[in-house]
Amino acid sequence: MLINLSTIITQIVNAKGSDIHLSTGIKPVLRVKNRLVTLEDQPVLTKESLDELLKYILREDQLMALYQGEEQDFAYTFLELNARFRVNAFIAQANPNLVMRYLPPAILTFEQLGLPSIMHQFSQLMQGLVLVTGPTGSGKSTTLASIINEINHTRDVKIVTIEDPIEFIYSSDKSIITQREVGYDTNSFTNALESSFRQDIDVILLGEMRDLNTVQVAVTAAETGHLVFSTLHTNSASQSIDRVIDTFPTHQQGQVRSQISNSLQAVISQRLIPTVNGDLTPALEILLANNAVKSLIRENRIYQLDTVIETHRKEGMVSMNLSLFDLIRTGIVSFETALLYSPDPINLRNMLKRSTS
Numbered sequence: 001m002l003i004n005l006s007t008i009i010t011q012i013v014n015a016k017g018s019d020i021h022l023s024t025g026i027k028p029v030l031r032v033k034n035r036l037v038t039l040e041d042q043p044v045l046t047k048e049s050l051d052e053l054l055k056y057i058l059r060e061d062q063l064m065a066l067y068q069g070e071e072q073d074f075a076y077t078f079l080e081l082n083a084r085f086r087v088n089a090f091i092a093q094a095n096p097n098l099v100m101r102y103l104p105p106a107i108l109t110f111e112q113l114g115l116p117s118i119m120h121q122f123s124q125l126m127q128g129l130v131l132v133t134g135p136t137g138s139g140k141s142t143t144l145a146s147i148i149n150e151i152n153h154t155r156d157v158k159i160v161t162i163e164d165p166i167e168f169i170y171s172s173d174k175s176i177i178t179q180r181e182v183g184y185d186t187n188s189f190t191n192a193l194e195s196s197f198r199q200d201i202d203v204i205l206l207g208e209m210r211d212l213n214t215v216q217v218a219v220t221a222a223e224t225g226h227l228v229f230s231t232l233h234t235n236s237a238s239q240s241i242d243r244v245i246d247t248f249p250t251h252q253q254g255q256v257r258s259q260i261s262n263s264l265q266a267v268i269s270q271r272l273i274p275t276v277n278g279d280l281t282p283a284l285e286i287l288l289a290n291n292a293v294k295s296l297i298r299e300n301r302i303y304q305l306d307t308v309i310e311t312h313r314k315e316g317m318v319s320m321n322l323s324l325f326d327l328i329r330t331g332i333v334s335f336e337t338a339l340l341y342s343p344d345p346i347n348l349r350n351m352l353k354r355s356t357s
Contacts, residue, residue, distance in 0.1 A: 003028075003049050004042070009083050011039060012102050018137065019102065020085075024050055024095035033278050050096040054089060066091065075165035075181075076100070086167050103167050104142075107149040113142065114281050118316045123150040128265035128289075129222035133232045133240045139272050139282055140231045141167050141207075147229060148205055152177060158200055162192040163207035175203075182207075193217040196226075206230040215247045219256070222263035236320070236343065237267035237287035238305040241297060261297040264289040269320065273341050275332050283327060283341065285309065285320040321348045328352065 008028050012020055017032035024047050028039045054063055057076050066072050071090040077083070085100040110119040122130055130147075132140045145168040148159060152175040159175050164182035171177075178199075186192040189206065190213040196204055209215045209230050222228040234240040241260065248256045269285040287293065292308050309317045320343050327333035335352065342348045 003053050006080055009078050009081050013083060020100040022098040033280060034274055047095050054096055073165055086165060107145045107168055110146055113146060122266060123147050125227050125265055127225050127227050129263045130229050130265050131232055131240050131267045133234045133269045134271055138270050144229055151175060151203060157202035159203040160196050160201050161205040162189055189214045190217055203227045212247050215244055219259050219263060223259055236269050237285055238302050240267050241302050257297055261294040271341055273333050274337055276334050281332055283323040286318040288315055288317050324348060325351050
């Protein structure tokens with residue numbers, strides 16, 4: 001039986017869901033507001049039906065590589081409904097599986113996303129490195145898209161995005177935007193980054209810093225006058241900086257700490273938190289690279305960054321607990337939910353006690 005993809009996509013669009021799970025032996029499943037919902041009106045998926053779908057949406061070389069054990073990441077647009085997805089196809093116990101992340105057609109503003117006003121500051125930067133971090137599904141790509149789109153509409157600069165795959169599609173406005181997909185338009189993140197130095201680029205969006213070479217070129221780009229945005233799968237600002245430094249061999253880490261202290265502008269670490277109404281809202285830790293932060297990075301005292309965030313709130317820095325505290329105080333998130341996402345629940349409890357005493 002063929003998969004009725006049109007019906008499934010219509011349901012996730014209407015439900016404002018985030019992901020479609022298509023796995024052999026079960027019915028299609030949607031992730032809606034961070035919960036998995038089985039589509040009971042759909043038939044159980046078979047290997048044959050998923051094979052047919054893969055033949056329809058993958059090139060022949062991609063299909064061959066998939067069945068040789070190479071997972072496939074790609075973007076797919078369902079033209080009938082103008083719905084775009086980031087797709088991961090993989091094999092499990094010899095059976096095909098797909099996870100399709102729904103990419104909303106409109107790029108939302110900071111205000112529409114519930115992000116703080118300090119985000120406007122990042123779109124006005126002239127150079128340096130800005131990292132947006134968090135686990136899978138925390139909204140990193142959406143936040144970056146909002147930043148890039150604001151730059152596009154407010155500044156006359158040249159922007160290149162290097163992604164695998166391309167997620168959000170931009171239309172050049174005040175800026176010129178070039179979008180390059182790894183595997184289609186360029187062989188690797190590193191090649192695309194290095195060639196961007198010869199393309200009169202002002203702003204670089206790097207989908208992910210995956211390996212030593214990519215990190216090395218990204219840091220160099222930020223240090224030599226470009227504004228570089230990228231992502232990491234890390235849980236805090238301090239962990240993100242540690243991750244970048246630890247990518248390098250031990251004998252290079254002293255030099256890298258110096259480079260990062262010179263080029264880093266900010267680290268935004270975010271989560272999507274269930275609200276009391278069953279929606280999702282962002283909670284953000286924000287580290288701004290002031291002189292104190294730069295000194296701690298150079299001196300390899302990254303473990304003290306959390307203290308700097310706590311003591312520099314007036315500059316716009318925000319700890320994850322403070323962000324959660326504000327969500328509780330405004331009635332958006334319950335106390336119990338906030339504790340589940342807090343990196344330090346005891347401290348969050350104490351913050352609430354002090355506010356009510």
